Amino acid sequence: MARTIDAGRPDVKRQDQSMESPIMNLFAEIRALVVAQLEAMMAEGVLPTGLELAAVAVEPPRDAAHGDMATNAAMVLAKPSGMKPRAIADDLAARLMADPRIAGADVAGPGFLNLTLSRDLWAGVVNAVLNEPAFGQSDMGAGRRVLVEYVSANPTGPLHVGHTRGAVFGDALAALLDYAGWNVTKEYYVNDGGAQVDVLARSVYLRYLEAHGQAVSFEDGTYPGDYLIEVGQALKNKVGDAYVGQDERVWLDDVRRFGIDAMMALIRADLAKLNVTMDSFFSERSLYGTGLIEAAIADLDAKGLIYQGTLEPPKGKLPEDWEAREQTLFRSTAHGDDVDRPVQKSDGAWTYFAPDIAYHYDKVQRGFDELIDVFGADHGGYVKRMKAAVSALSDGRVPLDIKLCNLVKLYRNGEPFKMSKRAGTFVTLSDVVEQVGPDVTRFVMLTRKNDAPLDFDFAKAVEQSKDNPVFYVQYANARVHSVLRKAAEAGIDITARPVLEDEAEFAVARKLAEWPRLVEIAARNHEPHRIAFYLYELASEFHALWNRGNDKPELRFLQEGNTLASSGKIALPRAVSVVISAGLGILGVTPAEEMR
RNA sequence: GGCCCCGUAGCUCAACUGGAUAGAGCGCCAGUCUUCUAAACUGGAUGUUGCAGGUUCAAGUCCUGCCGGGGUCACCA
Numbered sequence: 001m002a003r004t005i006d007a008g009r010p011d012v013k014r015q016d017q018s019m020e021s022p023i024m025n026l027f028a029e030i031r032a033l034v035v036a037q038l039e040a041m042m043a044e045g046v047l048p049t050g051l052e053l054a055a056v057a058v059e060p061p062r063d064a065a066h067g068d069m070a071t072n073a074a075m076v077l078a079k080p081s082g083m084k085p086r087a088i089a090d091d092l093a094a095r096l097m098a099d100p101r102i103a104g105a106d107v108a109g110p111g112f113l114n115l116t117l118s119r120d121l122w123a124g125v126v127n128a129v130l131n132e133p134a135f136g137q138s139d140m141g142a143g144r145r146v147l148v149e150y151v152s153a154n155p156t157g158p159l160h161v162g163h164t165r166g167a168v169f170g171d172a173l174a175a176l177l178d179y180a181g182w183n184v185t186k187e188y189y190v191n192d193g194g195a196q197v198d199v200l201a202r203s204v205y206l207r208y209l210e211a212h213g214q215a216v217s218f219e220d221g222t223y224p225g226d227y228l229i230e231v232g233q234a235l236k237n238k239v240g241d242a243y244v245g246q247d248e249r250v251w252l253d254d255v256r257r258f259g260i261d262a263m264m265a266l267i268r269a270d271l272a273k274l275n276v277t278m279d280s281f282f283s284e285r286s287l288y289g290t291g292l293i294e295a296a297i298a299d300l301d302a303k304g305l306i307y308q309g310t311l312e313p314p315k316g317k318l319p320e321d322w323e324a325r326e327q328t329l330f331r332s333t334a335h336g337d338d339v340d341r342p343v344q345k346s347d348g349a350w351t352y353f354a355p356d357i358a359y360h361y362d363k364v365q366r367g368f369d370e371l372i373d374v375f376g377a378d379h380g381g382y383v384k385r386m387k388a389a390v391s392a393l394s395d396g397r398v399p400l401d402i403k404l405c406n407l408v409k410l411y412r413n414g415e416p417f418k419m420s421k422r423a424g425t426f427v428t429l430s431d432v433v434e435q436v437g438p439d440v441t442r443f444v445m446l447t448r449k450n451d452a453p454l455d456f457d458f459a460k461a462v463e464q465s466k467d468n469p470v471f472y473v474q475y476a477n478a479r480v481h482s483v484l485r486k487a488a489e490a491g492i493d494i495t496a497r498p499v500l501e502d503e504a505e506f507a508v509a510r511k512l513a514e515w516p517r518l519v520e521i522a523a524r525n526h527e528p529h530r531i532a533f534y535l536y537e538l539a540s541e542f543h544a545l546w547n548r549g550n551d552k553p554e555l556r557f558l559q560e561g562n563t564l565a566s567s568g569k570i571a572l573p574r575a576v577s578v579v580i581s582a583g584l585g586i587l588g589v590t591p592a593e594e595m596r
Numbered sequence: 597g598g599c600c601c602c603g604u605a606g607c608u609c610a611a612c613u614g615g616a617u618a619g620a621g622c623g624c625c626a627g628u629c630u631u632c633u634a635a636a637c638u639g640g641a642u643g644u645u646g647c648a649g650g651u652u653c654a655a656g657u658c659c660u661g662c663c664g665g666g667g668u669c670a671c672c673a
Contacts, residue, residue: 055613060612062611062615062619066616072615075615075653075654085653111653112615195672196672312670314598315597315599322670325670338598339669339670342670351672351673352673377601377666380599380600380668381668383599384600404601407666448609451601452601452602452609455608465636466637472635479632482633517612521613522612525612530612533610546633546636546637550636551637551638556632558632573632
């Protein structure tokens with residue numbers, strides 16, 4: 001995947017601004033300064049040599065009154081150095097003060113070192129946002145190859161709301177990792193090999209008979225959904241009456257293929273509505289008869305992890321029809337699972353777990369450095385066994401992170417949204433996207449942590465007020481563009497170096513400076529929701545600044561009759577727009593330039 | 597019964613590989629529009645972070661045990 005995040009960055013020439021290098025990640029740079037000073041202290045014998053500095057952090061303080069940044073250096077080094085935190089902090093503070101970027105360094109609390117930065121730096125941050133296309137991006141991923149598998153819904157019908165959350169989450173996570181320097185592949189695993197696609201085939205066959213005028217009923221768990229009517233009709237158009245009255249053995253393979261193709265076309269169309277794109281689709285069926293499952297199991301066998309055995313009955317309530325069976329088992333307990341898992345049934349057929357192992361074996365074989373699976377929360381029980389499988393197959397080299405997306409509860413004006421499963425009708429991805437649009441759907445789905453349940457209210461999602469985070473963020477961006485349009489009319493140079501004076505302006509600039517750091521935190525934790533929360537906070541700072549123009553006209557971005565002052569003021573809102581656009585780009589949301 | 601997730605203000609939720617006095621929004625009260633869009637902003641009250649221990653200089657965060665909610669649990673995928 002290419003770096004397709006369009007930050008909406010205006011095409012401007014690089015400002016000629018002395019020899020200073022652009023401020024790409026202020027927190028990383030100040031941390032580097034702190035570390036350098038600590039190393040100097042070690043070299044001079046003030047601190048013992050060989051101290052581990054990994055735990056030294058430079059963070060935004062919880063309370064802005066504490067300064068611009070805080071470091072825990074003195075506290076984490078106190079014990080290993082055998083020194084008092086304040087002694088370290090005092091010495092470190094004096095050294096940091098020698099750097100022109102540091103305007104203040106105060107020891108506080110148990111040994112925190114609060115740093116106040118030179119005011120000039122903030123304009124440099126704004127400048128970097130505007131002129132450095134890579135601002136916010138990170139090389140944290142170092143080009144490592146990561147496979148993000150998501151959606152992976154059974155090809156038996158349209159995607160529903162639950163899938164929608166997984167689709168949005170996976171897509172945003174993939175974009176986030178891409179932005180943070182990983183080499184990302186997005187993949188959909190097509191479960192076209194199990195019994196449920198046979199059920200699909202029989203359901204399609206019923207609709208086919210129906211298209212031939214026969215009365216049919218959907219029993220034995222066949223799918224009654226309307227979406228198969230046209231598939232049955234299409235099958236009729238293709239094969240005429242060739243399968244009418246024929247035994248299943250005659251038509252099953254062909255109808256199954258036909259049904260799966262139709263369902264995957266449906267699913268791809270659903271994903272397209274959400275602007276979700278996959279790099280590849282991996283067929284479960286392609287694992288059968290090709291030796292891939294056998295190869296994966298053989299790999300485990302070679303590691304002594306496959307054996308014939310009988311599982312204990314589950315603890316607690318004993319299923320009534322439980323009976324001991326000897327099966328082929330994977331010794332997943334050797335890699336952290338609670339019990340060993342069957343890979344072959346007693347009749348020798350593969351269990352569903354075997355192709356899953358083979359699929360992940362294939363992922364490892366393809367050379368990915370990291371794997372991420374996005375599942376629904378109802379798959380929580382498979383986490384340990386899949387991790388065990390990947391650990392075994394890769395000899396612990398390839399980490400697998402499994403992100404579980406919790407339920408989506410639908411509401412309309414606070415009232416739960418009923419759906420009837422019995423009638424085969426359920427709220428689909430299409431239903432949601434057609435009502436609120438892809439941008440709103442995506443943003444709302446990302447305003448919760450993946451493992452927390454999500455309430456989705458159709459009415460609130462499209463409400464145009466500050467109560468709606470989607471709108472709130474979009475509106476901030478629209479306000480900036482309103483200013484830019486007016487600036488263009490007034491012939492104002494919008495490429496001048498930023499001039500910051502007011503506290504509210506510095507507050508916005510500080511928030512902008514956090515962006516690269518936030519990207520890394522979100523990427524490291526595989527938590528794209530952090531982007532959404534950050535954008536809300538940035539928009540909030542921006543709206544606050546905007547409204548300060550009410551009380552203090554000199555803070556308005558456009559200064560009546562003073563194009564020079566306007567030029568200096570306008571850089572900050574432009575930078576806000578750049579970061580909002582970049583952030584929304586990661587979430588897959590189009591930044592609106594005006595609200596209607 | 598086993599395993600996994602969750603439990604934070606009246607409500608919905610944040611909280612950075614463990615950091616300072618746990619933060620937002622909603623709701624409630626009081627203010628701000630001859631304006632670059634008031635679709636916004638400003639100020640005010642709210643906590644035994646489910647309970648009890650433990651580790652640590654420092655715990656909402658890590659460990660143990662309980663309580664409550666959800667998910668899941670032997671040839672189904």
